[in-house]
Every structure is written in C-alpha cells, then in structure tokens.
Amino acid sequence: MADGAKPAPGTEARLDVTVVTGDRMLYHGPAVALTAPAVQGTVTIRPHHAPLLALLQPGELDIVHQQGTDTWAVGGGFVEVVDDAVTVLADTAERAEEIDLRRAEDDLERARLLAKRHEIRAELQAAHDLALRRSRARIAVARKALQRGS
Amino acid sequence: MPSLRDIRSHIRSVTGISQVIHAMEAVSSVTAHRMQERLDNSIAYTDSAWRMLGLLASLDDPDVTSSLAPETSGAGDRTCLLLVTSSRGMTGGQDQSVIRVALEYAQGLADGVEFHTIGSQGHSALLHRGLPVAADWSQLSSHVQMDEIAPISTYMLRGYRDRAFAQVAIAYTQYRDGARLKPTVRRLLPLDVARTPRLRQFYFEPDAATLVDTLLPRVLQSAVHLAVLEAFSAENVARAVAMRSAGTNAQELVEHLRLNYNKTRQQTITAEMNEVSSALSLENGS
Numbered sequence: 192m193a194d195g196a197k198p199a200p201g202t203e204a205r206l207d208v209t210v211v212t213g214d215r216m217l218y219h220g221p222a223v224a225l226t227a228p229a230v231q232g233t234v235t236i237r238p239h240h241a242p243l244l245a246l247l248q249p250g251e252l253d254i255v256h257q258q259g260t261d262t263w264a265v266g267g268g269f270v271e272v273v274d275d276a277v278t279v280l281a282d283t284a285e286r287a288e289e290i291d292l293r294r295a296e297d298d299l300e301r302a303r304l305l306a307k308r309h310e311i312r313a314e315l316q317a318a319h320d321l322a323l324r325r326s327r328a329r330i331a332v333a334r335k336a337l338q339r340g341s
Numbered sequence: 342m343p344s345l346r347d348i349r350s351h352i353r354s355v356t357g358i359s360q361v362i363h364a365m366e367a368v369s370s371v372t373a374h375r376m377q378e379r380l381d382n383s384i385a386y387t388d389s390a391w392r393m394l395g396l397l398a399s400l401d402d403p404d405v406t407s408s409l410a411p412e413t414s415g416a417g418d419r420t421c422l423l424l425v426t427s428s429r430g431m432t433g434g435q436d437q438s439v440i441r442v443a444l445e446y447a448q449g450l451a452d453g454v455e456f457h458t459i460g461s462q463g464h465s466a467l468l469h470r471g472l473p474v475a476a477d478w479s480q481l482s483s484h485v486q487m488d489e490i491a492p493i494s495t496y497m498l499r500g501y502r503d504r505a506f507a508q509v510a511i512a513y514t515q516y517r518d519g520a521r522l523k524p525t526v527r528r529l530l531p532l533d534v535a536r537t538p539r540l541r542q543f544y545f546e547p548d549a550a551t552l553v554d555t556l557l558p559r560v561l562q563s564a565v566h567l568a569v570l571e572a573f574s575a576e577n578v579a580r581a582v583a584m585r586s587a588g589t590n591a592q593e594l595v596e597h598l599r600l601n602y603n604k605t606r607q608q609t610i611t612a613e614m615n616e617v618s619s620a621l622s623l624e625n626g627s
Contacts, residue, residue: 209385213487213563216382231546244393245546246555269556271393273543278389280559 204257205238210279217263217284218254225277226253227270228328236272243272249321249328251335252279262287264332266325283325287336290329299326345609348602352595359591365431366584372483373577380516380570383487387563394560395537397545397553404550408557410531416507417452421497422526423565424456425513425572426463428479432576433583435514436462438524443512444470446526455506457493459569483573487566494562501530509561513568514575522575529564532557 204221211217226235228250234243247270252263266283302323311319343351397405424443426436440463447454458464459478467474478493497509509530515523545552 209389211382211385211389213386213566214379214382216385229546234546242541242543243546244396244543244552246552269390269393269552271389271396278393280386280389280393282559 205275206236207276208254208279209277210252210254210263210281210284212281212284215284217281217286218261220256222254222256222277224255225270225279226251226255227279228252228265229270234270236270236277238275240272240275242274243270245270247279247281249324251328251332252281252284262332262336264290264325264329266328267321285329285332287332290333290336292330292333292337295326295330295333299323299330302326343601343605345602345605348598348605352598352602355591355595355598359588359595362584362588362591366581366588369577369581369584373574373581376483376570376574376577380567380574383563383567383570384517386487387560387567390556390560390563391534392537394532394553394556395535396543397549397556398534399536399538400545400549402549405553408550408553409534411502412504416504418450418508419452419506420447420450420454420508420510421500421506422447422454422456422509423493423497423511423513424458424460424463424467425511425569426458426460426466427576427580428461429580430462431583432579433586435522435524435575435579436460436466439463439512439514440466442524442526446510446512452507455500459572481569483577485566485569485573487563490562490566490569494558494565497530497565498558498561506530511565511568513572514579516571516574516578522578527568529561532560 202223204223206222206225207220208222208225209216209219211219224235224237226233227245228248229245230248231245233250234245236243247265247268249266250264252265254261263281263284263286265279265281268279268281270280271278302319306319394409398409422443424440426439430436443463447456456467456472456474457476457478458467458474459481461477461479464474464477464479476496481489497506500506501509508528510526510528512524512526515521515525515527
C-alpha cells in the first residue's frame with residue numbers, strides 16, 4: 192500500500208467516507224481527511240467542514256486514515272459533505288498501485304497521435320478532451336505513487 | 342406395450358436431461374449469489390446520486406427546475422419503454438409476467454410507445470405481436486458495467502429533452518428488498534425527485550445548474566443500470582427455481598419409469614412361465 196503522509200498521532204478518524212463508482216465500492220469507512228480534485232480547485236475535507244456539493248474534475252483523490260493514505264486517480268464525478276459524512280461518486284477510479292504507468296503513457300501518446308492524424312468530429316471533441324485529461328490524471332497519480340515507493 | 346429396451350432408453354434420456362437441469366440450477370444459483378455485491382454497489386451509487394439531486398431540487402432555482410422538468414408539451418404521453426427480459430428463457434413464467442405488464446402499460450397510453458428491448462424473450466414477444474422494436478440491446482450480458490448503459494440512457498435523455506417522448510419507463514423484474522421478483526413498470530422520466538429538506542446552507546461548486554446538468558445523466562444511467570442488474574438477478578433466481586422444479590419432475594418420472602420397467606419385466610416373466618407351463622401341460626396331456 193502507498194505510504195503517504197501518516198496522520199499525526201492522536202488524530203481521530205472522524206469522517207465517515209464512502210467512495211463508489213457504479214460498479215465498485217472503493218472505500219467505506221472512517222478517515223481523518225479527504226482531498227478531492229474539485230473543478231474550482233483541490234479541496235481538503237476535515238471534520239466540521241461546511242456542507243458542500245462539488246463537481247470533480249479528473250485528478251487525484253487522497254484519503255488519510257489511521258494506517259496511512261490511499262490514493263486514487265478519478266476521472267471526474269461528485270463529492271458531497273454533510274455532517275462529517277463524505278460521499279464521492281466517481282465516474283471512474285483506480286488505485287494508484289493498479290495503474291500500469293508504461294501502458295498509461297503509451298495510451299496517451301497513441302491518443303495524441305491519432306488526434307493529430309485524423310481530424311476529430313466536433314461532437315467527439317469533448318469526449319476526446321475528457322479522455323486525455325483522465326489519461327494525464329492517471330499518469331500523474333501513478334508517477335507520484337512510484338516516487339513515494341509502494 | 343413398450344418393450345423393456347424402450348423403457349430403458351427412456352430412463353437413460355430422462356436421466357441425462359436431469360443432469361443438465363441440475364447443472365443449470367447450480368449455475369443460476371451461483372450467478373444470482375455473485376450478483377449481490379454488484380447490486381449493493383449499484384444501490385450505493387444510485388441512492389447517493391438521487392440524494393444529491395434531491396439537495397439540488399430543494400433549491401428554488403429556476404435553472405435547476407427547468408433542467409429537472411423540461412417543457413414536454415407536444416409529446417402527448419408518448420413513452421420510451423425499455424423492456425428487460427431474459428434471452429435464454431426457462432424462467433418459469435417470469436419473462437411472460439414482465440411482457441404482460443409492459444403491454445398493459447403500453448395499452449393505456451394514447452400516443453403510444455417506442456419499445457426498446459434487452460433480452461430476446463421480450464424482443465420476440467413484441468415482434469410476434471407485430472409491435473415494432475426501435476432498438477434491441479441484448480448484447481449486454483449479466484456482466485454489464487455502468488458505462489455500457491451510457492448509450493441507452495443518453496438516447497433516452499436526449500429524446501426526452503427534444504420532446505420526442507413525454508415519458509421514459511422501464512419494464513423489468515424488481516429484485517430489491519421488499520420487492521423481490523415483482524414485474525414492474527417504473528417511470529424514470531419525468532423525475533420524481535424527493536426534495537431533501539436542507540437544514541443548513543450548502544455550498545454548490547461550481548453552481549447548482551452545472552451540477553444538475555452533470556448529475557442528471559448519471560442519475561438516469563445508474564437507475565437503468567440498477568434495474569438491469571436487478572432483472573439479471575431475478576432471471577437467475579427464477580431459473581434456479583424453475584430448474585429445481587424440473588429436476589424434481591424428472592426424478593418422479595424416472596421413478597415412474599422404473600416401476601413400469603419392473604412391472605413389464607414381471608409380466609414378461611409371467612408370460613414366459615405361462616408359455617412353458619402350457620407347453621408342458623400339452624405334452625403331459627397328450
């Protein structure tokens with residue numbers, strides 16, 4: 192497991208966190224803090240956070256719990272905070288350790304080359320851009336995990 | 342009277358069939374069991390998405406309201422109806438029940454229904470009645486992931502927004518607690534959003550209208566995905582029950598045949614003995 196920042200001793204895991212995609216339950220339990228890539232900027236949620244419903248962009252999701260930090264690459268979605276209960280609805284989510292960095296970089300390169308060679312139809316442009324952003328998020332998360340050493 | 346060989350052959354074939362039946366019961370039972378976790382995950386996503394939409398709906402924001410309940414005059418009561426049945430059948434009447442409730446629902450609509458199907462039982466039943474099917478999505482298997490549902494839900498939402506339909510509904514067998522194996526037609530659009538009573542001021546990032554526009558397709562997609570997972574679970578449970586019942590029937594038939602076999606054997610022996618004794622008595626008599 193990724194050895195992210197461990198919480199300071201005595202920090203209680205007072206958040207009740209659920210991270211779910213349509214197909215998988217990724218996290219369901221207590222946490223100390225959660226950091227999510229909201230569209231208006233990265234948001235870190237700690238106990239007593241104000242009620243929030245935010246749109247997420249592709250990026251890194253971190254959950255700090257008593258044993259360390261779990262990191263995911265999420266492709267977008269929503270985060271809701273109310274009364275120390277945090278729910279993340281992710282469009283896609285992968286654990287940092289699950290990502291094959293080499294393949295992710297190859298996929299990104301291939302997508303970029305394809306886009307250069309063939310003109311992308313207008314209605315597919317948005318989907319293409321989203322795919323690129325998700326790809327970059329995955330790579331960033333995977334690289335960071337490798338630096339930390341798993 | 343069937344010969345001993347005929348009966349033996351009949352026993353062999355029924356025994357063979359009952360092995361297939363037992364295997365199908367086992368596979369269906371295990372599949373239904375394995376789907377439970379996926380159902381639970383989908384329920385967690387769907388319930389959360391509905392809750393978030395409810396939060397947004399409780400705002401008195403005209404942009405939000407118009408996104409949630411767009412103007413659909415001009416579409417009458419025309420409905421896009423997704424009929425979910427099995428493809429393999431052998432569900433002990435479950436597919437027929439869903440088809441029936443779907444047809445009853447369709448009959449009650451003045452402006453008709455655009456049918457979509459998942460599962461060839463439903464697809465065939467509609468075509469058989471001369472009802473056109475706009476699209477068949479039966480290539481989806483019980484392993485269906487939520488993103489595979491996107492083409493269907495996108496089509497439905499677009500049709501609803503473009504006023505091709507006033508309603509979007511799904512006919513399937515419910516499997517959630519409290520509604521096990523119940524053939525149902527559930528209306529998905531217009532949404533029936535329960536406004537969440539907001540006790541405190543919420544921050545909506547970037548803004549409520551953008552959140553609704555992004556959340557709404559996800560809500561619909563996950564609702565359809567959950568219904569399809571429920572239908573697949575229900576199909577496997579029904580098939581397991583039907584195969585259990587068929588297996589019992591096969592067992593009884595084999596026993597009946599064995600009794601027949603023994604009776605026939607006795608009769609054959611008795612007939613032979615009669616032959617021998619009458620041949621002997623003829624000898625002795627002369």
